Amino acid sequence: MFKLRYYLFSLLVPALFFACQENTNSSQSESKTTQTKEIEEQPYAIVIHGGAGAMQRGMMSDSLENAYKATLEKAIKTGYKVIEDGGEAIDAVTSAINILEDSPLFNAGKGAVLTHDGTNELDASIMVGKNKDAGAIAGVKRVKNPILLAKAVMENSPHVLLSGAGAEEFAEEQEIELVDPSYFYTEERKRALDKVQQNEVTPNNSSAFVDMDLSDYKFGTVGCVALDKDGNIVAGTSTGGMTNKRWNRIGDSPIIGAGTYADNETCGISATGWGEFFIRGVVAHDIAARMRYGKASLADAAKEVIQKNIPEMGGDGGIIAIDKEGNIVMEFNTDGMFRASIDKNGEMQVAIYEE
């Protein structure tokens, strides 16, 4: 089905190109021009993040930095190959995120940070821009790749957001891979938890959760946004949440509109940061709404929200996004953000710190 469509598309391109040349030159109609461009060439692109935080240059060893970059590169290339081959954005997003989830380096899947009680609670969400379909899960303890469960919730349940033990029961029914909770334990995360808890003043002191002096990034959430050759935008986010989180806290990652949003008319977005502020700011949807109703560009909308609104509220973090024309934005107000992209010209970027 897809192949056929692609074949017809190939035949149409040259014909329409010539047919529309005159039209483009002679007519001022914006809608016609836009239509022409879309038919001429549907850009495709992909972007990922591995979390934003207080990582300063020189803080990590070269070998650790290289390990991060190598995993980011592997993930972005894997996702890109899917859309380059004419596959769907949703498969690009899940395959890229799976690589980040399977790495102990990022705060998602294998590398999830520890809660106050020394356990893991994983959150994830995914949204499809074509029909605004969405799936999400919060607080699962045994799901190896939470993004796949979020996708299953979207595709095979009447619900959008499942949580805790119920979400795991659904995972079993869906034959999603479950692991023993010990799978998520890493020495690295235990040390981070110990350090945060040593600095904890009172359980209600919010600074205990975000001590910026800690030489450990707090927000290593992962995410991916892809735009495929059909013009469909998909965004996904997966996280272990915040080190030392309590009371079955849910952050912004599984919240549609806060941590993840996709709409083919505007853009797809995945966020990483201090989740409480991203929820209150309804960050992902706010960026899309500035484009849709305020006619802002993706770059301007993201800049305003991430560089102004979130810091004014007292929070920090970043977002990755792609608009319908394939423009990529990676905006953050922290020292760094693990990130990679392959743009509509096929050019790859892999970065950690501010350039």
Add this chain to the structure above:
Amino acid sequence: MFKLRYYLFSLLVPALFFACQENTNSSQSESKTTQTKEIEEQPYAIVIHGGAGAMQRGMMSDSLENAYKATLEKAIKTGYKVIEDGGEAIDAVTSAINILEDSPLFNAGKGAVLTHDGTNELDASIMVGKNKDAGAIAGVKRVKNPILLAKAVMENSPHVLLSGAGAEEFAEEQEIELVDPSYFYTEERKRALDKVQQNEVTPNNSSAFVDMDLSDYKFGTVGCVALDKDGNIVAGTSTGGMTNKRWNRIGDSPIIGAGTYADNETCGISATGWGEFFIRGVVAHDIAARMRYGKASLADAAKEVIQKNIPEMGGDGGIIAIDKEGNIVMEFNTDGMFRASIDKNGEMQVAIYEE
């Protein structure tokens, strides 16, 4: 402190009124005129809902209808008295919602519907428009008044959204009233669950959750929005979710941006409806964003979202809202919505069906 401010305000009003008369007449400066109006008179108003659904005229006995109306009237008057006396919008919202939560008639607190397993899982959220502070809880089983726990999360934790057992642990620390889960059991809800489950085809059949032929409303979520004499807007929502929900499903009610949103620059909103669609549509924030970035009126924004976008996606429900000028909107695309309001002129409305 508040009393003093109010006293000074009383002294200022006549002085500013005369001082600004000429200014208003001679100057075209919009900002000055607006400022003058605000100082002259800060409107205050309140609106509540008790859920939207397929309640058709004649379906309920007169005595049941009267019971609904009496409870709605008690709740709206209780909330209104708080702001009329110069109290804060947040106290108006929680006191009105507490009355609806304590009634077995509404799907929140005492009258919460039953899950697939015959238990109760309660969700709630609250947001303050002044500083966009927010608190929410999902999936609690023993909290008598979930809206009070949402308020405590906002005021006394560094988090926005807590869930399940962890949220209840936090409730205990906060000395929020807990009850035995049997408190929430009503014969009415058991019959509703039995009826839905008799009609259930497969666990994954979404129609099982929303059989519109059932002579039972599905969405009896409650909510309140209030604008106080300080110009602060607060919105809150509390629910038992959807009859027969499974897998620790979380709906839109505890999701900031979907079921609840408040921003003093635009409006406060509480939603009730088929939660999955309200999450995907980021309904509450979308209405506010249409006002903020698209310069729409609250009435137009709400109409577009509730009468067009949500039905186009396949969902239904409604919202209540108040904008910063005190304009009230109660928009729904279902047969009816339990609702009441006291507007900026002090006029009360209590209604169930479309007028």
